[in-house]
């Protein structure tokens with residue numbers, strides 16, 4: 001049954017034919033990190049989150065010491081409305097192990113208490129966590145996108161209109177055509193049209209499956225979420241946040257959401273499949289477990305563009321770490337996992353244009369499509385901007401040597417390139433969200449945080465890729481948090497890393513967010529740092545990546561279900577029980 005691997009396709013339209021059938025345990029397909037660190041998320045409880053013991057085991061074996069919790073923030077609509085009433089519930093969650101060795105089982109009073117205690121006052125006895133309110137973080141009705149209540153499958157077209165028209169960067173992608181073909185033929189697209197071939201991994205709100213749109217040889221990553229489980233664990237808003245963010249993205253380094261639909265029990269997101277695994281896994285495979293500096297420059301430059309685009313849309317990502325950076329078929333990266341992101345208002349501003357024509361256009365408000373996020377709860381972001389915000393405007397072409405200035409400050413003063421600030425600098429959140437080793441000091445201190453947290457995590461990310469470890473990691477999560485706040489930044493002697501790389505890290509890992517590089521002018525500021533000298537921002541998506549994943553071979557699993565740890569718990573969905581079934585869910 002295995003088909004031959006074909007030559008790799010050009011980046012814009014990955015060649016689906018190159019996917020060959022492979023065995024279920026082919027490591028080349030395994031994208032779950034061996035020692036994955038989880039993010040701190042609202043109300044995560046290792047015990048309560050997964051009804052399936054198999055999944056619990058799987059998660060435990062893959063989790064790093066950093067557990068995922070949100071001590072105070074809420075993503076649940078009910079919590080947003082009635083924050084005060086929910087503190088006890090959160091504390092209960094924390095006591096159940098949400099923050100385990102991080103905070104809840106320690107003597108910490110609150111995340112803000114940590115800041116006060118460290119170097120300011122000594123850690124005190126028994127702990128209680130205090131609730132904090134959100135500003136800038138908006139709740140919204142989860143009923144905006146009408147779920148199916150009576151049928152097994154419901155096409156997403158009932159509640160949204162994702163298409164290549166709203167994602168012009170992906171217009172030539174053959175997967176759109178495959179989806180459109182089925183939709184035209186059957187009028188509706190649902191779970192029954194997909195074969196689930198392999199479980200790629202599972203997260204806090206769902207499991208991700210490699211799936212094929214039957215009869216099309218088009219492959220996707222399908223995230224399947226159990227609606228009842230989401231509701232009982234108050235994760236509906238997180239799932240909704242992720243879906244709404246995915247719907248509006250159209251960027252080479254961010255995921256494409258091809259479609260989404262619901263069954264009675266499940267909510268499914270159909271996304272681009274990344275066969276190269278994640279950067280955390282890839283780093284582990286490097287000699288010395290760190291990347292060469294040139295490779296790092298490539299990866300972080302692509303992340304920087306993705307981050308800039310997100311900030312332009314009013315999205316603060318908040319969970320950057322190598323585990324969330326997937327490697328696409330062509331070796332370029334894709335930043336994934338948006339359920340912890342914060343959405344807020346932003347007014348991108350063109351502050352300078354060197355081009356008189358552009359300047360004239362700007363004065364007429366036509367220079368760039370700089371789209372602020374809509375702050376209506378039901379429309380946080382407008383997905384269908386006729387001219388989507390672009391990261392590939394003229395200002396990003398690399399400069400000739402003679403134009404380059406050695407110091408960023410000088411560059412800022414004389415740069416001939418137009419400058420756009422797309423930083424949601426007024427956003428404020430009080431949530432305790434992120435991954436321990438990546439948490440910014442202001443989050444730990446509970447001072448409220450904004451987009452600068454993304455530049456802090458960007459600095460940690462850069463450090464980890466270069467040195468193979470994060471800078472503030474302690475013996476446990478609690479020690480890590482103390483280190484983040486109080487320990488000065490140090491660099492190991494080995495591996496040898498350039499001065500400019502260390503200088504950039506120093507600029508990003510400034511503990512005071514207002515002094516942090518990127519805080520005032522966002523990605524524009526960071527791009528001008530000498531570390532990125534020579535990067536052609538406009539064409540980086542066409543540059544050769546450091547490593548291209550081997551062509552994936554996909555072996556069609558036997559007709560019998562292959563992974564059913566608890567058959568009785570498998571979904572009753574007719575689609576997946578048909579004779580066409582390839583894989584039954586083992587998540588629920």
Ligand SMILES: Nc1ncnc2c1ncn2[C@@H]1O[C@H](COP(=O)(O)OP(=O)(O)OP(=O)(O)O)[C@@H](O)[C@H]1O
Pocket residue numbers: 030031032033039200201202203204205206207208221223255271272273274275278324326336337338339340
């Ligand atoms: N588009 C994709 N292509 C390939 N593998 C993917 C894709 N998306 C996710 N995965 C794999 O599935 C796993 C689970 O992804 P998911 O986003 O649900 O979980 P997560 O990253 O742990 O996030 P969360 O905690 O928010 O649920 C990931 O770790 C990754 O290995």
